[in-house]
Amino acid sequence: MANILVTGANGQLGTALKRIGFTMLDDVFYTDLAELDITDQEAVRRFVQLHEIDTIINCAAYTAVDKAEDEPEKAALINTEAVANLATVAYDEDCLLIHVSTDYVFDGTATEPYTEKSRVNPQSVYGRTKLAGEKAIAASHCLSVIIRTAWLYSEDGNNFVKTMLRLAKEKGELRVVSDQIGSPTYAGDLAKAIVAIVSDDNVMEKPGVYHYSNEGICSWYEFAREIMSAGGMECRVEPLTTEQYPTKAKRPAYSVLDKTKIKKSFSLEIPEWQEALTRCMYNLIPENRR
Structure with missing residues (x-):
């Protein structure tokens, strides 16, 4: 039995955690800004003490990658300072974060998948504030499991899959970047992995940084084509280069994550990204259920 605090519960991952749920013995508090302001350390402390929280799952983040270039303070407040607050309280109150x-x-x-020991070198405000959040956790010395993920999507919120489906209905042709390589991550699968980690009897002996995404590798262009196919969309997808599609924030050209550590440590079987996308599309498009 655990008393679990989930922050950022209205986002993609938080919503997926609500949908999946934990064990019937767990008491779970799903919070977003209206219920708990994690930028207020004392508010976090009071909440944790009041509800006798022993596990904090932080799904809250500032994820507007391009907007962060214009709002570095706001990005840092959520991605760094709020994380430091959670880590400090987790240490003081003996919680797992x-x-x-x-x-x-x-x-x-x-040119090969990044491991947890690979050199970090963020190229954007978003990346720098997220790395600073990781460092704040390390500095707090709290018991923590940090999960790096990539290309997150789900049935909820704003994400690449839903954007592609919307644009496909509006246009007959889409042009998508083909020289950025990574691995899509279905929020439902990441949520299941987090539940498995929380449920692991030996999780306290396995702190550290881990990588998680669905298996397999593709470009955004290939991802978009698979979305069209899985959704039965009559929309042509053409490739273009990063140079042809400039953005305010620099994107990683290669962001494939090595998942060996998390699979071995928590005995996880990770689905292929195409299969995960099929499950998501089944939920998104009613016609797929017939």
Whole structure:
């Protein structure tokens, strides 16, 4: 039995955790800004003490990658300072902190999957503030599991899959970047992994940084084509280069994550990204259920 605090519960991952749920013996408190302001350390402390929380799962994040370039203070407040608050309280109150980080802590120049020991070198405000959050957790010395993920999508919120489906209905042709390589991550699968980690009897002996995404590798262009196919969309997808599609924040050209450590440590079987996408599309498009 655990008393679990989930922050950022209205986001993609938090919603997926609500949908999946924990064990019937667990008492879970799903919070977002309206219920708990994690930028207020004393508010976090009072909540943790009042509800006798022993596990904090932080799904809250500032994820507007391009907007962060214009709002570095706001990005740092959520991605760094709020994380430091959670870590400090977790240490003081003897909680396990599970925190979700990102592939953007890397510079994207690798040619083979990044391991947890690979050199970090973020190239954007988003990446730098997320890395600073990781460092704040380390500095607090709290018991923590940091999970770096990439290309997150789900049936909820704003994400690449839903954007592609919307644009496909509006246009007859889409142009998508083909020279950025990574692995899509279905929030439902990441949520299941987090539940498995929380449920692991030996989790307290396995702190550290871990990587998680669905299995397999693709470009955004290939991902978009698979979305069209899985959704039965009559929309042509053409490739273009990063140079042809400039963005305010620099994206990693290569962000494939090595998942060996998390699979071995928690005995996880991770689905292929195409199969995960099929499950998501089944939920998104009613016609797929017939």
